[in-house]
Amino acid sequence: MKFNHILEMWKETKIPFDEIILTEEMIETGMDPVIIKNNMRKLVEVMLTEADQNYGKKHESLTGLTGNNAEKFLKHTPKMLSEFNYVATITALSTAENNASMGRIVACPTAGACGIVPAILYALKKVYNANFEELLSAFIIAGAIGNIIAKKATISGAAGGCQAEIGTATAMASAALTYYFSKDAEKCGHAASLALKSLMGLVCDPVGGFVEVPCVKRNASAANIAISTSEMALSGIESVIPFDEVVDAMYRVGKMMHEDLRETGNGGIAATPTARKLVEDIKKSWK
Template sequence: MTFKHILEMWKETNIPFDEIILTEEMVETGMDPVIIKNNMKRLVEVMITEAEKNYGKKHESLTGLTGNNASKLINHNPKILGEFNYVATITALSTAENNASMGRIVACPTAGSCGVVPAILFALKKVHNAKMEDIVSSFIISGAIGNIIAKKSTISGAAGGCQAEIGTAAAMASAALTYYFSKDAEKCGHAASLALKSLMGLVCDPVGGFVEIPCVKRNASAANVAITTAEMALAGIESVIPFDEVVDAMYRVGKMMHEDLRETGNGGIATTPTAQKLVEDIKKRWK
């Protein structure tokens, strides 16, 4: 599946884009579109349920390196963020910290990037009172974006750096948000492209190899990238480079990355003096 292919199908018919995606999935996998949609709905329900349960709460992570970021933000009177961004940012932090504390999450597309898409979907529900049916339809679009990236490139930080995880999550979230407000497949492609380009080249450098620093806060930042790029796409701003080509470029960039920058914990901020001291402190506590 390529984005160009499903976009052309959308342009040639009057069928809603989410239904075209379900049909294409049926052709590729043989699965009933109703079953696929119900499976997607269950994933959305888990994301929304966990977002509500963990919204702004403190967590105890495995290492203690994170766990109170969402709590700090919810107790802060925002000076810059609007309501939607504020809710999405808290949700992204809460979800990522829930993951770090071994809580229930939907890997979307991965555990390390699990907070971005739920941030957008929960903010739609909480701020815009979005109906479940519309949220699921938007999530189907994000699923197609993630599926295309997974098949054409990679969603693994070990294979392609954090751009493959958090970049993909941002592209998925941006497309979902754009579809909710426009139902325009072409704009969804531009949104996903703008988001993925914004995070291209991002390395995967978890301190100590744990999905905590910088992963948790990157989820929050990426959620805001998704919101910004969706708003641009909705305004008619286009990505000069088509989505499929952006994905191909991301794959090439990932291949060019040194292995120390791909989830090994041997590069980037993971090798800073402070990071190394934190890891040594963790080792001493665990002895």
């Protein structure tokens, strides 16, 4: 599936973009669009349920390196963020910390990037009172963006760095948010492109190999990148480079990364003296 292909179908037919995506998926996989939509419905239900139950909640992670960030942010009165950004940030932190404590999440597209899309969907529900069907339609757009990246490039941090995980999730969230407000497929492509370009080259460097530091806080900052890039796309700002080409570029960048920067825990911040001492302390506490 190429974005340009489904975009041209939308321009020619003016059928709602989410319906075009479901039809294209049926052509590629042979699956009934109703079944595909129902499967996606279940994923949205889980994301919203877990976001609601874990909102600002304190967690106990495997290592203790994270777990109280969402709680801290819930108690904080924002000085610069809008209500929407604030809710999205808390949700991203909560969901990522829920993952770090072995809670139920939707890998969207991966566990390490699980907080970004739910952050956007839950903020739409909480701040804009978005109904479920609107959120489902937006999620279908997000799914298409993730599917394109997975097929054309990679969504694996081990294969392409964190740009493939956090970057993909941010592109998905930005496109979903843009679709909710505009129903404009072309703007969704620009939003996804702007988001992915903003995180291109991001390395995957989890301290100790655990999906905690810097993963949890990256989910929160990335949710805000999704919001800002969507806002740009909604204003009419366009990505000079088409989405399909941005995905190809991301894949090439990932291939150029040294293996130490691709989820091995051997490079980036994972290789800092503090990180290494933390890992040694964790190992000692487990003995």
